[in-house]
Amino acid sequence: MCNNKKYYITTPIYYPSGKFHIGTAYTTTFANTIKKYRQMRGYDAYLLTGLDEHGQKIQDVALSRGKTPQEHVDEMADAAKKLWSKMNIDYDDFIRTTDKRHVKAVEKIFEKFMENGDIYKGEYEGWYCVPCETYFTPTQLVDGKCPDCGREVTKMKEEAYFFNMKKYQDRLVKFYEENPNFIEPAFRKNELFNNFIKPGLEDLCVTRTTFDWGIKVKGDEKHVIYVWLDALTNYITALGYMSDDETKLEKYWPADLQIVGKDIIRFYGIYWPIFLMALDLPMPKKLFAHGWIMMKDGKMSKSKGNVIYPETLIDRYGLDATKYFLLKELSIGQDGLFTPEGFVERFNSDLCNDLGNLLNRTIGMINKYFEGEIPDKPNDLTSLDTSLEKFVLEEIRIVEKEMDEAHVSNALEEIWKIISRTNKYIDETTPWILFKEERIDELKNVMYHLVENLRKTAIMVKPFMEETACKMFNQLGIDDNRLTAWDSLYEYQQYKKELNVVKKGEPLFVRLDLQEEVEFLKNEMKK
Numbered sequence: 001m002c003n004n005k006k007y008y009i010t011t012p013i014y015y016p017s018g019k020f021h022i023g024t025a026y027t028t029t030f031a032n033t034i035k036k037y038r039q040m041r042g043y044d045a046y047l048l049t050g051l052d053e054h055g056q057k058i059q060d061v062a063l064s065r066g067k068t069p070q071e072h073v074d075e076m077a078d079a080a081k082k083l084w085s086k087m088n089i090d091y092d093d094f095i096r097t098t099d100k101r102h103v104k105a106v107e108k109i110f111e112k113f114m115e116n117g118d119i120y121k122g123e124y125e126g127w128y129c130v131p132c133e134t135y136f137t138p139t140q141l142v143d144g145k146c147p148d149c150g151r152e153v154t155k156m157k158e159e160a161y162f163f164n165m166k167k168y169q170d171r172l173v174k175f176y177e178e179n180p181n182f183i184e185p186a187f188r189k190n191e192l193f194n195n196f197i198k199p200g201l202e203d204l205c206v207t208r209t210t211f212d213w214g215i216k217v218k219g220d221e222k223h224v225i226y227v228w229l230d231a232l233t234n235y236i237t238a239l240g241y242m243s244d245d246e247t248k249l250e251k252y253w254p255a256d257l258q259i260v261g262k263d264i265i266r267f268y269g270i271y272w273p274i275f276l277m278a279l280d281l282p283m284p285k286k287l288f289a290h291g292w293i294m295m296k297d298g299k300m301s302k303s304k305g306n307v308i309y310p311e312t313l314i315d316r317y318g319l320d321a322t323k324y325f326l327l328k329e330l331s332i333g334q335d336g337l338f339t340p341e342g343f344v345e346r347f348n349s350d351l352c353n354d355l356g357n358l359l360n361r362t363i364g365m366i367n368k369y370f371e372g373e374i375p376d377k378p379n380d381l382t383s384l385d386t387s388l389e390k391f392v393l394e395e396i397r398i399v400e401k402e403m404d405e406a407h408v409s410n411a412l413e414e415i416w417k418i419i420s421r422t423n424k425y426i427d428e429t430t431p432w433i434l435f436k437e438e439r440i441d442e443l444k445n446v447m448y449h450l451v452e453n454l455r456k457t458a459i460m461v462k463p464f465m466e467e468t469a470c471k472m473f474n475q476l477g478i479d480d481n482r483l484t485a486w487d488s489l490y491e492y493q494q495y496k497k498e499l500n501v502v503k504k505g506e507p508l509f510v511r512l513d514l515q516e517e518v519e520f521l522k523n524e525m526k527k
């Protein structure tokens with residue numbers, strides 16, 4: 001069932017400066033989850049990710065590794081693709097800012113800006129932060145240091161090209177007035193609007209002469225195009241903007257959801273909309289700014305010895321548990337905390353106790369009481385059944401709404417309410433007593449509802465944890481597409497005797513020893 005509605009999702013393109021950590025993995029898996037959900041809802045969902053390969057920082061890292069920048073970024077692109085494949089990220093395109101298709105389009109975009117008078121040549125003097133590749137005005141500095149990373153800044157002066165941001169000030173303000181929900185969460189929008197837009201925009205310096213690893217300005221080659229102009233435009237160049245074939249652009253632009261970290265919202269909330277206005281292209285529909293995964297002692301950093309890599313978690317605990325933790329831990333727009341204890345406890349409580357046990361108990365009971373055969377859909381419901389059904393149907397609606405708004409952690413929380421409620425239903429209905437007292441019709445009702453709730457749960461967790469969902473369907477004896485489709489969530493199914501027989505399977509998640517695993521993770525973080 002495809003309604004042919006498109007849904008274009010993007011991640012930031014990552015700096016290939018070092019090994020990708022769980023922060024980067026978080027954004028990508030978040031975007032992938034939304035893609036999977038949209039596909040289940042019949043959308044033609046398109047996910048773009050990639051690498052932001054130019055700039056001084058990359059040039060320096062390559063040099064320190066004794067490589068050319070190109071050799072370095074090629075290796076990193078392979079590493080990124082390997083990681084995304086390990087994480088089952090189903091991206092539709094992987095753009096690299098060194099791709100010819102991108103370079104050519106950026107040159108043309110720059111030319112177009114020049115022709116339209118959006119870019120002019122001038123001289124720049126300011127405080128420059130090398131790692132962030134950004135100039136700051138004296139008032140933007142915090143204690144004389146970079147407001148973004150807190151590092152030392154250097155005073156620099158250079159001939160440069162400027163983008164006339166001031167020209168677009170009124171249009172940008174109007175855009176925010178007309179689209180108050182463009183940025184989510186709202187507090188990030190307010191921050192951006194009040195601190196950066198309302199006080200008045202400064203023209204933006206869009207070239208550098210301090211390094212040469214980047215796209216050169218045509219006809220004035222000592223200037224390299226500013227990394228953010230180069231980078232932000234990837235969302236349209238990947239779709240063929242300014243190439244011979246703009247079919248994808250016509251089909252997918254504007255983006256429906258651009259996922260970014262809170263630290264880079266300024267670039268997406270100011271410069272990107274203005275570049276788009278200057279190109280006469282429509283605005284993206286939604287900019288979602290997520291928080292950061294933090295460690296007990298602040299940001300992850302190699303020098304603090306507190307970095308955790310996705311591979312470590314995946315190899316030891318599996319992909320689904322890793323994804324579950326990341327997606328659950330960061331509630332809408334807020335930071336989340338990674339601690340070894342938190343990871344293991346969440347694994348044991350949410351995945352083993354709540355979900356795993358529910359499946360195990362249900363399958364055990366259906367095997368014991370009905371030789372694995374799922375009972376028919378009941379005609380007469382008890383009051384416990386009715387209240388359970390009402391609860392579940394309401395929850396499904398909430399999950400759907402949360403997923404529509406890309407609130408993945410909330411959606412997981414609601415799905416887990418169904419799991420808890422279903423576990424409670426077992427305690428309320430006491431199937432073992434029903435069996436002992438030979439109240440077989442009631443017992444059938446209970447088993448039927450347990451299977452139905454597990455089937456519904458599996459459908460809803462599928463965008464998050466595909467393997468777990470498949471294992472659940474498999475153990476429940478469900479391999480019918482109709483029964484695993486999102487639309488079937490609102491229905492109570494009639495199972496077919498010959499087809500749907502539950503099978504005893506491996507436990508979904510095996511309980512972890514807290515002490516042992518905490519020690520393991522702490523050691524890994526020190527490596």
Ligand code: MSP
Nearest residue numbers: 012013014015023024052231232260261262292293
């Ligand atoms: N290259 C730019 C983006 C250009 S997009 C046109 C960039 N790259 S980055 O590699 O430094 O960061 C990429 C993304 O990872 C950002 O959205 C950033 O917020 C996110 N994260 C980096 N560390 C993170 C955590 N610890 N937790 C969650 N996300 C984090 O910025």
